[in-house]
Amino acid sequence: MIMVGQVVSGSHGEVLVRQKTGETLELGEILVCDSNGRKLLFQVFDLKYGSQVEEKAIEMASGMSLQGFSEQHFLDDDLRNYVLASLKPLAEIIGSDVVTVKALPKFFSSLRRLEAKDLSFLTKPEHALFVGNVRCGSRSLDLPVYLNGREVLPHHVFIPATTGRGKSNLVKVMLYSLLPESYCGILVLDPHNEYYSALSKHSKKEKLVYYSTKPSAGGFSLRINYSSLRPWHFQGVMPFSDPQQEAMHALYNAFKDQWVSKILSDEVDFKKFGINELTYPVLQRRLKLVLNESVFVENGGEALVDDVVSDLFSGKKVIIDTSRLSGESELLVGGLLASSVFSKAKSDDSPNRPVVSIVIEEAPRVLSEKNGSSVFSSIAREGRKFGVGLIAITQLASLIPREVLANLNTKIILGNEMAQEREAIISSAAQDLSSDSKTIASLGKGEALLSSVFSKFAVPLIIPKFEDFSKSDSSNSKKVFV
Numbered sequence: 001m002i003m004v005g006q007v008v009s010g011s012h013g014e015v016l017v018r019q020k021t022g023e024t025l026e027l028g029e030i031l032v033c034d035s036n037g038r039k040l041l042f043q044v045f046d047l048k049y050g051s052q053v054e055e056k057a058i059e060m061a062s063g064m065s066l067q068g069f070s071e072q073h074f075l076d077d078d079l080r081n082y083v084l085a086s087l088k089p090l091a092e093i094i095g096s097d098v099v100t101v102k103a104l105p106k107f108f109s110s111l112r113r114l115e116a117k118d119l120s121f122l123t124k125p126e127h128a129l130f131v132g133n134v135r136c137g138s139r140s141l142d143l144p145v146y147l148n149g150r151e152v153l154p155h156h157v158f159i160p161a162t163t164g165r166g167k168s169n170l171v172k173v174m175l176y177s178l179l180p181e182s183y184c185g186i187l188v189l190d191p192h193n194e195y196y197s198a199l200s201k202h203s204k205k206e207k208l209v210y211y212s213t214k215p216s217a218g219g220f221s222l223r224i225n226y227s228s229l230r231p232w233h234f235q236g237v238m239p240f241s242d243p244q245q246e247a248m249h250a251l252y253n254a255f256k257d258q259w260v261s262k263i264l265s266d267e268v269d270f271k272k273f274g275i276n277e278l279t280y281p282v283l284q285r286r287l288k289l290v291l292n293e294s295v296f297v298e299n300g301g302e303a304l305v306d307d308v309v310s311d312l313f314s315g316k317k318v319i320i321d322t323s324r325l326s327g328e329s330e331l332l333v334g335g336l337l338a339s340s341v342f343s344k345a346k347s348d349d350s351p352n353r354p355v356v357s358i359v360i361e362e363a364p365r366v367l368s369e370k371n372g373s374s375v376f377s378s379i380a381r382e383g384r385k386f387g388v389g390l391i392a393i394t395q396l397a398s399l400i401p402r403e404v405l406a407n408l409n410t411k412i413i414l415g416n417e418m419a420q421e422r423e424a425i426i427s428s429a430a431q432d433l434s435s436d437s438k439t440i441a442s443l444g445k446g447e448a449l450l451s452s453v454f455s456k457f458a459v460p461l462i463i464p465k466f467e468d469f470s471k472s473d474s475s476n477s478k479k480v481f482v
């Protein structure tokens with residue numbers, strides 16, 4: 001067993017360890033301390049230099065070396081100059097149990113790097129959701145991490161990161177491993193049309209349903225009949241004034257399924273419904289603006305919403321390509337489908353029906369509540385009671401209200417340089433990540449930190465590149481971890 005460091009001082013929240021010469025510890029790396037029969041896991045959250053030589057002498061010696069005077073051998077002395085790592089306790093492993101660390105390890109204890117066998121007592125859950133492999137620093141332990149998808153998905157998954165750090169790659173990997181599973185239906189609102197081509201390579205692609213304004217072979221046309229729309233589907237899509245909302249509800253009550261067709265047809269004697277003559281034309285104009293002509297139609301598309309809902313509740317994965325729609329039309333399609341899923345979930349309490357999760361990119365658009373509260377905020381707050389969750393992806397976590405963020409119970413945090421964003425994520429995480437800000441800033445492409453109310457501690461992850469993952473499909477691997 002190779003020791004990489006030794007406890008030299010510190011306190012419970014910051015144990016200082018001297019790094020062994022020749023070994024290199026990394027931020028985020030997990031170390032194991034076998035102390036007095038206890039197995040403690042620690043994580044590196046800071047690194048600094050230590051030296052026995054006085055600072056002035058070091059500066060003097062450095063100056064001499066820089067100016068070309070004689071070699072300063074004592075500066076290379078590995079005994080007197082070293083690296084100190086600050087460690088925080090992650091967990092104590094007792095048999096097959098994981099508990100919080102309440103006592104310090106023995107003074108001068110040695111530490112070694114984490115190995116796959118340290119976590120081998122953990123078993124694969126029944127409804128396995130693959131999220132990546134355990135990472136030790138920047139090294140993959142080749143030990144897959146699975147969560148119980150049936151529990152985790154209705155409690156929402158949040159994926160924050162700066163652009164290009166691998167959010168879409170992670171979602172592709174998760175969806176690819178979920179595709180054959182019948183315990184969950186997934187609705188993907190895909191503004192970049194990037195998921196269908198990736199997932200259609202799966203051997204179980206019969207479980208995949210694709211809608212687009214320009215569907216490729218095997219896809220369906222994204223056409224939604226006006227009669228599927230309700231006034232509340234417009235909530236959070238764009239701001240409507242109170243009189244406009246009242247007008248929408250009055251006209252819906254009067255014309256039911258026909259309310260949108262009637263408004264657009266200029267046939268309505270709106271004054272009869274107490275609607276102001278200034279309000280009505282504005283409402284008409286705004287509806288025309290948001291109702292993209294190639295998607296929302298007067299004839300055809302009557303069954304789309306019911307088809308999507310029934311596919312989701314039979315465990316299929318439905319991808320809606322919204323890449324050619326304006327922001328508002330896209331949100332309306334999303335809001336309409338999410339509302340329909342949510343109301344079906346509320347009325348269907350059979351215990352074994354699939355849970356449904358909705359993937360939403362640039363989540364603050366619907367969770368920031370800037371245009372009023374949307375169905376997505378309602379799902380974030382109470383979806384878990386009805387087995388409906390979100391997989392919310394964003395670069396800007398700070399735009400989502402704290403209360404909503406706190407409800408997103410599993411966070412898969414990828415790299416983020418922006419301190420303000422890290423702060424929003426850390427302050428709403430399931431575990432205490434207050435010392436992990438530097439670690440999150442230093443995460444490279446595909447490196448992540450999993451913080452979940454369903455995991456015993458925050459687990460460092462490395463996510464495989466989708467192209468490699470889909471070739472090897474490591475979701476079938478025997479090695480497991482929860």
Ligand SMILES: Nc1ncnc2c1ncn2[C@@H]1O[C@H](COP(=O)(O)OP(=O)(O)OP(=O)(O)O)[C@@H](O)[C@H]1O
Pocket residue numbers: 161162163164165166167168169170395445446447462463464465466
């Ligand atoms: N785990 C990974 N390993 C190797 N390469 C990766 C990994 N994740 C992502 N990449 C590569 O990084 C690039 C950006 O990834 P991706 O599109 O997933 O980022 P993103 O966070 O979704 O970006 P954006 O904010 O622009 O949507 C892609 O070329 C992808 O192949």
Ligand SMILES: [Mg+2]
Pocket residue numbers: 167168169
């Ligand atoms: Mg992306």
